[in-house]
Amino acid sequence: MAVNKPYNNGQWTQARFKGFIVSQLRSATTRWGPKQKVIQNARVSRGLYKCEGCGKVGPPTLPPEKGKSRRIKNIVADHKHPIVTSAGFVSYDEWIDRCFVELDGFQALCHKCHTEKSLGENAGRATTKTLKQENEREYNSWKSMRARCTHSHHHAYHRYGGRGIEICPEWEEFSEFLKDMGGRPLLHTLDRVDVNLGYSKGNCRWATHREQANNRSDNTLIEVGGVSKTLSQWSTDLGIPTSTICGRLSRGDSVEKALDKSRARRTKPPTLDYEEIYRGHLSGLSNEVIAANLGCHKDTVRKIIATKRRSKL
């Protein structure tokens, strides 16, 4: 059976399909010879059956519970070995082997005994539901990963399943995915290291959005001296703002020149102390001398003095 095949025209996941088949098989067991035989063997007299658990004799059905209309089945053909063990679902073959057992694999139990037995078995089993609930963030990642790859109606399907991105067979089970990937750190999402390969233990990691953005399949890579990085990665590594690199490239600079860290930035003019300039002016210093001391132009000094004088009037 193909593992990553989308079922029912892409509307069903494999898990849903699996559940569908298993429930069909389970209802088929009502017509299974040994299962019918064990009930016949439990019959003591007309309308009375003996429970192999408590040894009591009772009718085949009991009156319905309060508020319900269906009578309760009292004598049940029970599997001595549970079909679903604590290890969970293994394979179709094993499931069928466990479900369709011979007469010695069945026992007739009354409703009370059967309920007690089932409750005991279920208590020891970590169900898929609790695993989902306990690892909600990881489960959501797993679920969306499957949706992107297997649901042809998913909005991003063309970038995943649509271009051949597959999920490894082991990760059909959420528990396996969780075991391989571990907990998902805050602000991290599921990321593939090689964007052209599928989802598997070797190709996946939890990554921040920034790490992921650098890894997108539609990113343009800038190559310098044999090293390819995205614009954002070059910017972080060299300490040059992305806007500066973009600006340089759009002005027609070569890639090497655009990523040249040593290129002088436009220096910011020094902040001038207007009060000091004015005091210098009052003490009789010429504009040229003040300008030379402060490292600015004499016209700047002249303008500042003019403004100051106006404000003092």
Ligand SMILES: [Zn+2]
């Ligand atoms: Zn009983």
